Amino acid sequence: MRGPRTIRNVHQRIIEAPAETVGALVDRLSAPDDPLFPTPVWPAMVLDRPLAVGADGGHGPVRYRVTAHEPGRSVRFDTDDDLGAGFHRLDVEPLGPDRCRISHVLEVAMPPVAFALFKLVVEPVHDTMIEEIFDNAERAALGSLPHPPARRSRRALLANRLRWVKPVAVPVPAEARLLRGAFERPDFTDAWRLPLAPGMPRDPRAWRHLLPFAERGAEDRELMLGEDAFHLDFRGSLVVDDESVTLATAVRLHNTYGRLYFAVVRRLHPYVVRRMMRRAHRRVAFATPPAGERNRELRTAP
CATH class of the missing domain: 3.30.530.20 (START domain)
Structure with missing residues (x-):
């Protein structure tokens, strides 16, 4: 040997x-x-x-x-x-x-x-x-x-x-207050989380591109987006803290078509969300100013 x-x-x-x-x-x-x-x-x-x-x-x-x-x-x-x-x-x-x-x-x-x-x-x-x-x-x-x-x-x-790091499933965070108040009785909820590395933005608006929907509300650490349709209503909340970014979703179904439609979408939803989050997370990382530049900004700040 x-x-x-x-x-x-x-x-x-x-x-x-x-x-x-x-x-x-x-x-x-x-x-x-x-x-x-x-x-x-x-x-x-x-x-x-x-x-x-x-x-x-x-x-x-x-x-x-x-x-x-x-x-x-x-x-x-x-x-x-x-x-x-x-x-x-x-x-x-x-x-x-x-x-x-x-x-x-x-x-x-x-x-x-x-x-x-x-x-x-x-x-x-x-x-x-x-x-x-x-x-x-x-x-x-x-x-x-x-x-x-x-x-x-x-x-x-x-x-x-x-x-590249992969999203993990977590409970809908307590900080997702806008999402929790969106529907009295949602038919579906889930949440996926990714860690934030040094230098990555802690403002939820920096992650706005994750969801192509209209803004439905904002707080300091939460941005809620969503869309209403005749068959279902959808809300997605981006919750950011010092350590992580979480995408939490809630769905309310209206009718038989909505239930049939979501029965299919529900199976695909985890794969789509994980792929979308991972891609966006990596894109944000590559767009973040390098450590030497961030340090220079810190060093020269008043």
Whole structure:
């Protein structure tokens, strides 16, 4: 049986900014206002405590722990699981008073199957994410990106689409007050929820395009849309909180035709809603300003 194979993947970029400025950005990895990790297009880095030796966490399915941290200069994450054992580290090296090099090194020994999977699927995503981290460092340190943004390869985008988060069924939330008051006795209700990644909008109007119906009411965290017809009335509520967006629906049937019609539609409804929400969620994520730009706005706000 063939033994483990070692992956060594290195990215570097020179940034026309002081090492202290870029190093301070690295020290904010996993913070609520993390300026570097390329969310919400890619999974956020989540640690069980602020960045420091001993912190555990990861991003998406990738798990690791912080084993070394020199504030303003370097951080190292170690991993050891069935997919491989090794480390990745991010370093900032001064090259003068207003110039520095940021580098990322990944070195992991993997069994043959994991090695093949990495080369085929994971490496394109990894390469894209690291280059976008570097883009965000420049945006945050310089105020703008002095060159075109990193290109996302077709394989990276395919992996992104296939692994995108899926809606889960939940009870109609108590916060859907408009929807709950729309019909005294609805014949059907359901609700589907998706988590909101850092940077994604918390205003329900930002999700208005999910439903092509007229507005029927609005509150701070709820937008209700709907349509009335001779056979049924439909209402859909977009409820947004700090953690998630929920699409809750209610239907009131009027007659035999409505009951027959909805008997068919009811079977298709969950598939249509899940597909529609997942597509809209991904579209909103890709339209969200990158972390480095959001950080710049926070840093310069009065």
